Amino acid sequence: MRGGTPSTEDFGQRLRLLRTRAGLSQEALSHSAGVSVRALADMERGRTRGPQRRTVQALAEALGLDHDEAAALEASAALGRPRPRTAEGPAAPVTLALPRDIQDFTARDAALTRLRDLARDAGPDRPLVTVVAGQPGLGKTAFAVHAAHRLAPHFPDGQLALDLHGMDAEPTTPRDALARLLGAMGIADSAIPAGTDDRASLWRSLAAGRRLLLLLDNAVDESQVSPLLPASGPSLTLVTSRQALAGLTSVHRCDLALLRREEAVELLTRIVGPERVRAETQAARDLAELCGHLPLAVRIAGQRLLSRPHERLGKLVTRLAAEGRRLDGLQAGSLRVRAAFALSYRQLREESRTFLRRAALAAGADFSPETGALLAGLPYDEAVACAEELTDAGLLQSDPVAERYRFHDLLRLYAAEQVEAEDGPAVRDVALDRTTQWMLSRATAAALHFDVDHDHTTPSADPDPEGAPTGREEARAWLEAERAQWLAALRRAHDTGRHRQVLDTAEAMHWFSDLNQHWEQWVEVFQRSSDSARALGSRREEAAHLNYLAWAHNLCVHDPRSALVAADAAIVAARDSGDGLQEGWALGYAAGALHRLGRTDEAQTRLREAAHCLSSQSSPQARLAELTILNTLGTLLRQIGRAAEALDIHRRSEQICRAGVPGRTDELIALYHAVARQQIGNDLAALERWREAEPPLRQALAAFETAQMPAWAEQARLDLGQVLGALRHPEARETLVAARDALAGLRSPRQDEAATALAALDQDATGI
Known part of the structure; x- marks a missing residue:
């Protein structure tokens, strides 16, 4: 019992206990409810097991029952009412049987294990709800159906499955869904309440004492699902939706991911058979990649191949490799990847549809709301709202840290198709030109934070001064995050003849490029800018x-x-x-x-x-250039065995740094001084003056790290590691390992030198 209310489903026992709890005799209850004493006695003795709804309502009012207690009393009465008969015989409960399980279901073991553990935890006061959400094509329904079949033994009172038609023009209403659930529980049509709230109360009363597994497939939103969830009892409800259903509280979430490559190949193998996959192992892997590891796409590819038993996997790979034909190739009978995407696309608001398809024009693997706003022609705040809506709908994936978004490859292809179908070339070009102008203006303003010749007291030319990076750290973060976007904008500006803008952006990038010399893109940037200057x-x-x-x-x-x-x-x-x-x-x-x-x-x-040419000029730019040339000349002399002469030249470079260069900041000269110190350390090492070599190399490394110049810092670390090795210093190995790993990450040609130095150090230590 809970609060004195009997848990039994027998109407007579429930009525008698409620009357006793209220302190009423049969005569008193009969008088208050307008029911005869004999009729009341028959009900309590079980002779009348299913009184009419209006009789039950009168009894509930006379007993002073609250809403839930009245609903429970009605539910127990409804179970005893006779069902209407038809010409075919007695009516049967509406069945909501689980759909057929997929025999070749693959992967998802961890998610299934979590669900099994949840099912074991279900108790009288713990009705469990799991939301299975994610982008179209992840196999949410297949997973939920498979899980329901696996978990069925834990729920002996029944397994019910209900398609809520969330992607239809008119999804199932909660009222209609409740009618179907009540019918499945044996409630006659004539006994089902008219109102949604009353139906929900009756459903919860019926579900309260049962171990039920309820599958609510294809939900549209929280308001559709909430009335269908049991409020008590040891039940488990699985809800699938393309929406995140973030408004549902006290639920477990199962966010399905893309298959791993080996899982995608395994699914393909189970569909077409191991012989065909073994015969074309690489083609099977390529097919998984072209399907983007999306379960629906892999299944469609497999079903297509299954229907063509003599077709080679490589033939389908060749067809799908052409991006313009990939979605056409991913269809088999009624299964179509494009159709799955279209269902979700049609559900979106007009602004979100525009945002989604235009975002496909963004360059790179991901994009920011800024880029999406520019391409869609929307205010920034509206673009953020669209991006979040699309993320909830499973059509975009959000970055776990930064405010950035990405497409699944196949969804990007679909969105790009919609640009051509709904916008056309003219609208697309306007969107790209608007984005190009803004991106290059922002990139130029951000890069000028690093330009030593720029007057930083002048007003910024950023297109959005309020949202512009305010210092070097923010500028660098933006330039790195948006590298693909501003580079694409530079290409478009160059290809469409906006050469002055190309030159201005590339010139602003000059000093910034020194901090990121491991970026191969600089070749393209300066090739285009030199072409623009020529034009x-x-x-x-x-x-x-x-x-x-x-x-x-x-x-x-x-x-x-x-x-x-x-x-x-x-x-x-x-x-x-x-x-x-x-x-x-x-x-x-x-x-x-x-x-x-x-x-x-x-x-x-x-x-x-070069040194002679520059020494005759008096500009600050010439002094900096001369420093670079002297350092390079000294390095060359050391490498050809003239280390003493190299040391003299690098000392001369250091003297220029100590004297300073008019119009140049101390921070900038400190970098040139660090280069001179690094070369002095290397000269001393070449002369085997190891202890003298260590301090200038440490100073150079510290300066480059402070300036966040990894390409320079790691070479200095390698030089220091070699000197420490010669000194048998305890830090030698740690320093060389760090340099080797970092130089490999930077794709530096000196990574082999680091590996050789480390091997030599280890060999010397072991005496081998």
């Missing part, structure tokens, strides 16, 4: 950007031949425009390329020529 007929700017391009070929992609071509072209352009600064830089970049090509004597000649 504008500016030989001076062409020389500068050809120099940037030579730098990128030398240090970012380690292609000295291309670097030499760019540097030689820069020398010609610089001399044509009378720009001695750019001529000096070009001679230096050419020397670097020649050195990497093994043409050491030519490299040394170019470096001395």
Whole structure:
């Protein structure tokens, strides 16, 4: 009993206990309810097991029952009422049997285990609810049906499955759903209450004492599901939905993920048979990749192959590899990936549909709400709301940390199709041009935070000053996060003839690029900017950007031949425009390329020529260029066995740093000083003056780490590790391991040098 209310389902026993609890005799209850004493006695003795609804209501009022108690009394009476008969015979309960299980169901073992553990925990006061949500095609229904069949033995009082038609134009109403559930529990149509609330109360009363498993498939929202959930009793309800149903409280959540590649191949194997997969193992893997590991897509591919027993897997791989035909290829009979996506797409608000399809135009693996807002032509706040709605609908995946979103590959293809179908080329181009303009303006303003020649007191030209990065850290974070977007914008601006904008952005990136020289993209950036300078007929700017391009070929992609071509072209352009600064830089970049090509004597000649060219100029830019050239010349001399001469040149470079460069910040000169110290340490190491070499290398490493310049810091760490190894210092191995791993991550050619130094250290330690 709970609060004195009997738990038994027998109407007579329930009525007698309620009357006794109220302190009423049969005569008193008869008088208050307007029911004869004989009729009341027959009810309590079980002779009348199913009195009419109006009689039960009169008794409930006379007994002073609350809403739930009255509903429970009605439920017990309803069970005893005779069912209407038809010409075919007695009416049977409406059956809501579980759908057929899928015999080739694959994976999801961890999720199934969690559900099994939940089922064991179900108790009288713990009705359990699990929401299975996620994007279209994840196999939510298949999972829930499979789980229901597996868990059926835990719920001997019945398993009910109800499709709520959440993707239909008119989903099942809670009122109709309750009628079907009550019918399945044996309630006659004539005994089912008219109102939704009364139906819900009756359903909860019937479910309260039973171990039921309820599958509510394809729910549209919380308001549809809430009235159907049992309020008490040891039941388990599985709810599947393309929506997150975040408003449902006290529920467990089962967010299905994409299959792993081996799981996708296993599903394919179970459908088409192991022989065909073994015969084309790589094609099976490729097919899983082209399906994006989406269960629905893998199943469709498998069913298609099953219906064509002589078709090779490789043939379907070739067809699906063409992006424009992939969704066409992923259909088998009534199964279509495109149709699954279309169901969800049609349910969206107009703004969210626009956001989804235009977001497919974004570059890179993910995108920000800013990008989505620009492409869709929506205010930022509205774009955020759309992105969240699409995430709840399973059509976008949100980043767990940053406010960024991504598509599943197949969903992106579908969204791109909608751009062509609903927007067309003209609207698409307007969206891309608007985004290009904004992205390049923001990228330029953000990059100027790193430009030592920029007057930082001037107003920002950012397109959204209130939301603009406010310092170097924020600027760097934005430039890194949006790298794919602003690079795509630069390409579009170049290809559509907006050459001044290309040049301005690339010029602003010059100093920022030094901090990220491991980015291979700089070759494309400066190739396009030098092309734009040529298109504008500016030989001076062409020389500068050809120099940037030579730098990128030398240090970012380690292609000295291309670097030499760019540097030689820069020398010609610089001399044509009378720009001695750019001529000096070009001679230096050419020397670097020649050195990497093994043409050491030519490299040394170019470096001395560059140093002479720059020393005759008085600008701050020339002093910084001279520092770079001197450091490079000293490095070359050390590498050809002239370490003492190299040390003298690097000491000269250090003197320039200590004297300072007018108009340049202490932070900038500190970086040049760090380079000089690194080279001085290496010169001393070459002269086997190990103890003298350690301090300048430590100072250089600390400076590069402070400036967050990993490509520079890790090379200094390698140099320090080698010196520590020679000194048999206890930090030597740790330093070399860190340098090796970091240089490998940066794809630096010096990673092999680090590995060799570490191997030599270990060999020396073991005496082998």
